[in-house]
Amino acid sequence: MKQKLCFSLIILFPFIGFAQEAKFRLLPYINGTTSIKNGLIEAGPELNWQKAEKGKTFMLRPTIRLPLTDEAQNLLQIDRFTSEWRAIMAVQFTKDNTQESGNISRHSFGGQIEYGYTDFKYYPLGNADSQQKSGKTSYDLELKYVGFFSSGSSGATQLSPQFRLRYAHDWAAAGETGIVNPPNSNGIVTVSDMIIDPPGVTSLFSPAFSLQIYPGKGSFSYSPAVYYDFTGKNDSDNPFGNLNRLRLESWVFFYPLLSDNSNVKIGITPFLSIRTKGADDFNKVEYGGMVTIKFGTTFLQFL
Amino acid sequence: MAGKKSVLLAPEATRDFTLTLEPVSGGITLFYAFINGVKVIQSDGTDKKTWAGKIPDAQVRIKVRVIGIDNASFIIGLDLPGTADDQSLTLKLQGGYYETEIML
Numbered sequence: 001m002k003q004k005l006c007f008s009l010i011i012l013f014p015f016i017g018f019a020q021e022a023k024f025r026l027l028p029y030i031n032g033t034t035s036i037k038n039g040l041i042e043a044g045p046e047l048n049w050q051k052a053e054k055g056k057t058f059m060l061r062p063t064i065r066l067p068l069t070d071e072a073q074n075l076l077q078i079d080r081f082t083s084e085w086r087a088i089m090a091v092q093f094t095k096d097n098t099q100e101s102g103n104i105s106r107h108s109f110g111g112q113i114e115y116g117y118t119d120f121k122y123y124p125l126g127n128a129d130s131q132q133k134s135g136k137t138s139y140d141l142e143l144k145y146v147g148f149f150s151s152g153s154s155g156a157t158q159l160s161p162q163f164r165l166r167y168a169h170d171w172a173a174a175g176e177t178g179i180v181n182p183p184n185s186n187g188i189v190t191v192s193d194m195i196i197d198p199p200g201v202t203s204l205f206s207p208a209f210s211l212q213i214y215p216g217k218g219s220f221s222y223s224p225a226v227y228y229d230f231t232g233k234n235d236s237d238n239p240f241g242n243l244n245r246l247r248l249e250s251w252v253f254f255y256p257l258l259s260d261n262s263n264v265k266i267g268i269t270p271f272l273s274i275r276t277k278g279a280d281d282f283n284k285v286e287y288g289g290m291v292t293i294k295f296g297t298t299f300l301q302f303l
Numbered sequence: 304m305a306g307k308k309s310v311l312l313a314p315e316a317t318r319d320f321t322l323t324l325e326p327v328s329g330g331i332t333l334f335y336a337f338i339n340g341v342k343v344i345q346s347d348g349t350d351k352k353t354w355a356g357k358i359p360d361a362q363v364r365i366k367v368r369v370i371g372i373d374n375a376s377f378i379i380g381l382d383l384p385g386t387a388d389d390q391s392l393t394l395k396l397q398g399g400y401y402e403t404e405i406m407l
Contacts, residue, residue, distance in 0.1 A: 100340055158332070
């Protein structure tokens with residue numbers, strides 16, 4: 001049983017993600033932000049406007065995202081070989097109704113638009129001489145609501161309903177194929193991995209709902225979540241009428257009391273993914289588990 | 304972000320004041336601070352929050368409310384330049400919540 005548990009955790013480890021983020025003040029109401037996550041660097045200003053006495057805050061963050069040239073060194077080199085960029089505009093408005101006493105309640109509305117360009121290379125004849133280039137533009141849109149409600153007393157239940165709508169039209173390179181090279185002068189045959197096919201795109205529309213629950217005691221919070229993904233046909237802007245999948249997750253987050261390292265949470269969930277329309281390479285019903293460790297994120301950050 | 308404000312400026316003499324709230328350990332979700340009933344800090348608990356401004360020389364009531372997970376801890380910092388030494392209190396939530404009132 002113990003061996004089975006260890007094996008399961010090892011299998012789940014690829015799902016664990018780490019991020020590095022820094023925020024610094026540039027001018028009154030303007031911060032500079034940089035972050036590195038999954039081999040991508042993102043940087044730009046963050047404009048904050050706040051009227052705390054009226055419970056209103058507004059944030060505008062235009063940023064640019066580029067893939068790191070050298071992930072091990074966290075190094076970005078921009079030159080004529082730079083083949084990918086993304087421009088992102090994020091906006092957030094929060095209305096907090098909390099007063100000196102009584103209930104704690106707030107509503108936060110967010111939106112994000114991404115627009116980017118990628119220069120893809122592929123080799124239709126399976127040799128370097130047949131290189132083709134194809135520049136493609138991708139675009140995503142996301143709208144989000146995060147609420148928070150509690151009676152504001154010790155041991156009171158805390159609830160955070162969260163809703164998200166996402167549309168994505170992201171071009172991706174085709175998979176690599178093994179190409180058998182002609183024998184060299186010693187008669188040795190080698191294989192090279194090359195991309196044969198041009199890039200492809202499918203559009204995705206994904207509504208999601210989650211309810212964050214902290215029962216008012218203990219170091220655990222609970223987050224049931226439901227996602228419904230509509231995936232369109234290849235090379236189409238329309239995400240509807242092809243493939244649909246329903247996904248259910250039930251996260252349990254643990255908040256360790258680490259000295260000098262606040263807001264760390266460790267999450268684990270089983271998941272169930274059910275194909276409700278169309279066909280794909282997966283089984284009609286897929287299931288498994290996920291683990292995550294998040295740094296610098298609170299109970300409110302989930303979807 | 305620190306704000307240099309005088310929302311509490313009274314006709315009488317005033318003094319400078321800085322209030323900070325900072326997460327220490329565990330999950331801190333939201334920080335709130337009120338000075339004489341006026342909300343001056345409303346923020347998530349991801350990092351240190353500061354309010355700096357002028358408050359009346361007369362007695363001032365500061366109320367802090369913090370929401371989080373279980374018995375997470377945080378620091379309240381009070382600074383009255385030229386009047387008193389900086390004060391710093393490390394406090395623990397009880398059942399995911401803590402509130403306190405301080406008179407200055």
